Amino acid sequence: MFLTNPISLLFVAAGVFVVLRLLLRGTTLLYLLKKWWRSIDDRFHVYQFYKVPEYNQSFEENQLYRKISTYLSSLASIEESDFANLFAGQKSNDIVLYLDSNQTVHDTFLGARVSWKNEMRNDGTNNSRTFVLKIRKRDKRRILRPYLQHIHSVTEDIEQRRKEVKLYMKTETDDRYGGGRWKSVPFTHPSTFDTVAMDSDLKNKVKSDLESFLKSKQYYHRLGRVWKRSYLLYGPSGTGKSSFVAAMAKFLCYDLYDVDLSKVSDDSDLKMLLLQTTSRSVIVVEDLDRFLDEKLTAVSLSGVLNFMDGIFSCCGEERIMVFTMTSTEHIDPAIMRPGRIDVHIHFPLCDFSAFKNLANSYLGLKDHKLFPQVEEIFQGGATLSPAEVGEIMIMNRNSPNRALKSVINALQTNVDVRRGCSGKQGQRFSESASGRSRDEPRDSISGGGSGVICRESVHTVREFRKLYGLLRRSTRKSGTFNLSSGEKEKEEDGGRLTI
Ligand SMILES: Nc1ncnc2c1ncn2[C@@H]1O[C@H](COP(=O)(O)OP(=O)(O)OP(=O)(O)O)[C@@H](O)[C@H]1O
Numbered sequence: 413m414f415l416t417n418p419i420s421l422l423f424v425a426a427g428v429f430v431v432l433r434l435l436l437r438g439t440t441l442l443y444l445l446k447k448w449w450r451s452i453d454d455r456f457h458v459y460q461f462y463k464v465p466e467y468n469q470s471f472e473e474n475q476l477y478r479k480i481s482t483y484l485s486s487l488a489s490i491e492e493s494d495f496a497n498l499f500a501g502q503k504s505n506d507i508v509l510y511l512d513s514n515q516t517v518h519d520t521f522l523g524a525r526v527s528w529k530n531e532m533r534n535d536g537t538n539n540s541r542t543f544v545l546k547i548r549k550r551d552k553r554r555i556l557r558p559y560l561q562h563i564h565s566v567t568e569d570i571e572q573r574r575k576e577v578k579l580y581m582k583t584e585t586d587d588r589y590g591g592g593r594w595k596s597v598p599f600t601h602p603s604t605f606d607t608v609a610m611d612s613d614l615k616n617k618v619k620s621d622l623e624s625f626l627k628s629k630q631y632y633h634r635l636g637r638v639w640k641r642s643y644l645l646y647g648p649s650g651t652g653k654s655s656f657v658a659a660m661a662k663f664l665c666y667d668l669y670d671v672d673l674s675k676v677s678d679d680s681d682l683k684m685l686l687l688q689t690t691s692r693s694v695i696v697v698e699d700l701d702r703f704l705d706e707k708l709t710a711v712s713l714s715g716v717l718n719f720m721d722g723i724f725s726c727c728g729e730e731r732i733m734v735f736t737m738t739s740t741e742h743i744d745p746a747i748m749r750p751g752r753i754d755v756h757i758h759f760p761l762c763d764f765s766a767f768k769n770l771a772n773s774y775l776g777l778k779d780h781k782l783f784p785q786v787e788e789i790f791q792g793g794a795t796l797s798p799a800e801v802g803e804i805m806i807m808n809r810n811s812p813n814r815a816l817k818s819v820i821n822a823l824q825t826n827v828d829v830r831r832g833c834s835g836k837q838g839q840r841f842s843e844s845a846s847g848r849s850r851d852e853p854r855d856s857i858s859g860g861g862s863g864v865i866c867r868e869s870v871h872t873v874r875e876f877r878k879l880y881g882l883l884r885r886s887t888r889k890s891g892t893f894n895l896s897s898g899e900k901e902k903e904e905d906g907g908r909l910t911i
């Protein structure tokens with residue numbers, strides 16, 4: 413009734429307008445009040461200023477200037493500066509803000525407030541740019557050094573994340589002492605932790621293990637250990653081991669060094685290869701069991717063991733080593749001894765849960781009327797590798813129905829083969845199936861029920877506990893954890909994660 417009257421409508425509209433104006437004025441007012449308060453506050457403190465020019469006296473670029481520019485761009489407060497320049501970043505959808513000339517950005521560190529001004533001067537011929545740090549004198553002693561170190565580590569981290577990941581392979585030429593033993597190409601493998609179908613708990617454990625490794629420099633140094641972490645990925649062919657290595661390198665933004673043992677001429681060649689890898693890299697040795705079992709490499713077992721222990725890595729650290737195998741069964745116990753490879757991850761053949769993961773990512777299926785049938789067949793013991801299931805799904809991606817029927821057929825064939833029938837297709841699948849039983853480690857207990865299953869090497873863990881019991885008592889906090897899927901995380905010693 414009230415709103416149908418044009419005069420009252422006019423009053424309401426005018427009221428809304430006035431409130432809006434007040435609100436908008438309020439924000440401006442608030443901003444101005446803040447600014448005034450800061451300038452008043454500034455008058456009651458004594459400040460110290462530090463200049464960071466873009467170039468030094470010899471007109472060489474000042475690296476610190478570049479780092480500070482990167483650091484300031486990463487601050488959320490840069491958005492509050494009156495003027496900032498917008499640039500496209502290196503990755504698509506990436507937009508980077510840079511402080512405009514003579515603009516100020518504020519930062520806080522250890523409870524102290526500091527500000528940076530991007531000063532631009534024109535001396536008639538040249539423009540010179542300088543960052544000026546303004547810091548309270550009373551905070552200077554306490555925070556200056558740690559603040560600059562903080563800037564250094566933040567920018568290192570950002571630069572690491574921005575850089576293009578490279579894949580290094582051994583060069584054909586045996587230029588042993590002349591350097592250049594590796595050639596690189598951009599690493600464009602599409603695999604990520606999201607695309608590898610495996611138990612999500614396990615994935616998260618691996619991710620947090622990698623993250624905790626990255627933060628453990630001091631811890632490793634205190635123990636007198638090389639700052640490296642090694643992983644063993646084992647399981648039948650086509651279960652995602654290589655894809656997982658690629659996902660690890662991408663997750664860390666580390667370069668990947670692929671050590672092809674068939675191309676290594678002897679132990680010292682292997683040594684030199686390791687010496688010429690850079691820090692912050694993933695070094696992968698694929699199919700280690702095959703090379704050692706079938707003597708397909710000129711490298712000796714002791715050469716491999718020394719390589720694993722990383723004693724040659726004199727010049728850089730922060731390395732991840734990954735070894736892949738189809739089976740741990742016939743491998744020399746020296747390789748499996750506790751402390752040599754920190755994390756063991758088993759990649760099993762596909763089960764129903766992994767199948768559902770694959771159906772979701774390859775076919776966009778969360779559920780389907782044929783799922784119960786697929787589950788039943790899996791429960792009957794049939795299995796395929798994720799690679800085989802993926803292949804069938806890609807071939808039939810336009811018809812999910814046909815894709816699932818083909819998977820059911822393939823699983824059925826697999827069951828028949830296991831029961832003694834023969835056939836060309838079945839032969840292939842039976843290899844995978846028998847691969848799994850071969851691969852079951854005798855000393856393992858099963859963990860999670862889906863995707864890649866966690867297994868824990870019982871006797872090795874027990875030995876390891878004995879060996880490092882002393883260490884555990886003497887160190888207040890261990891840098892890593894011993895986890896097993898489905899169990900709660902337990903703090904453990906020495907850093908072996910058996911999955
Ligand atoms: N768990 C998985 N999740 C998603 N895709 C997978 C998985 N396992 C295998 N695949 C797919 O199968 C193909 C082969 O996988 P990959 O090369 O990683 O297996 P692998 O275990 O390294 O095999 P091999 O032991 O023969 O080297 C890849 O294209 C990959 O995308």
Ligand SMILES: [Mg+2]
Nearest residue numbers: 653654698736
């Ligand atoms: Mg592989």
